Amino acid sequence: MKRIFILTVFLWFGFSLYAQKDTTFYKHEVKVSCSDALLASLLINSNGFYYFNISAAYLYRPVKWFWVGGNLVNYFGNMLYYHSREYYPTGNYKDFEKTKLKYCLAIAPEIRFSYLNKKRVILYSALSGGIGFENGYNDRRDKYPKPVPYFHITYFGFSINFGENYNYFLGGEGGTGCKGFVNFHGGYRF
Numbered sequence: 001m002k003r004i005f006i007l008t009v010f011l012w013f014g015f016s017l018y019a020q021k022d023t024t025f026y027k028h029e030v031k032v033s034c035s036d037a038l039l040a041s042l043l044i045n046s047n048g049f050y051y052f053n054i055s056a057a058y059l060y061r062p063v064k065w066f067w068v069g070g071n072l073v074n075y076f077g078n079m080l081y082y083h084s085r086e087y088y089p090t091g092n093y094k095d096f097e098k099t100k101l102k103y104c105l106a107i108a109p110e111i112r113f114s115y116l117n118k119k120r121v122i123l124y125s126a127l128s129g130g131i132g133f134e135n136g137y138n139d140r141r142d143k144y145p146k147p148v149p150y151f152h153i154t155y156f157g158f159s160i161n162f163g164e165n166y167n168y169f170l171g172g173e174g175g176t177g178c179k180g181f182v183n184f185h186g187g188y189r190f
Helices: 002-019 038-044
Strands: 028-035 052-063 066-087 093-117 121-134 146-162 168-177 182-189
Touching: 028 168, 052 093, 066 121, 093 146, 121 168, 146 182
Parallel strands: none
Antiparallel strands: 028 052, 028 182, 052 066, 066 093, 093 121, 121 146, 146 168, 168 182
16 A cells, blocks of 8 residues: 555656656636535525536736635525514514525635646646535524635546647636536636
């Protein structure tokens, strides 16, 4: 078991060194992404609400194989329907009905490690975690905005670079966490 671990560490460092061979190196990245957010639908609210998310991220790259930055993720969910009844001292009452879009806004720092940096393709893994704030009402009479945990592990991510200087990109990610199992993104590096 020790040999496998040591071999894995050496291979990881070898891939990191190999990833630095390309000469193009943009330090800043801005991207917009959308994903399914199936796990967030289960964690944020257990009342059967389905979420999808749209996120914006900024990442800074101090060295060629390491990024650090943050995400602003907004989860949009189903419509909430509220029914209430207000009673008056005279014994009369009035019924109220209201609808509201369920959402959760999350702020999360992110770190990313790339293991292949080429002019046209970048392969990476990432980790992010933070806190989200959920709106709405429910039967438990929780107070809102309600803080909820946010985490995401990207096992495999890629970006295909194009443009005159290869600084525009489209890509995707596969991972586990609040961002979703499958994530598609596009952005710009400068």
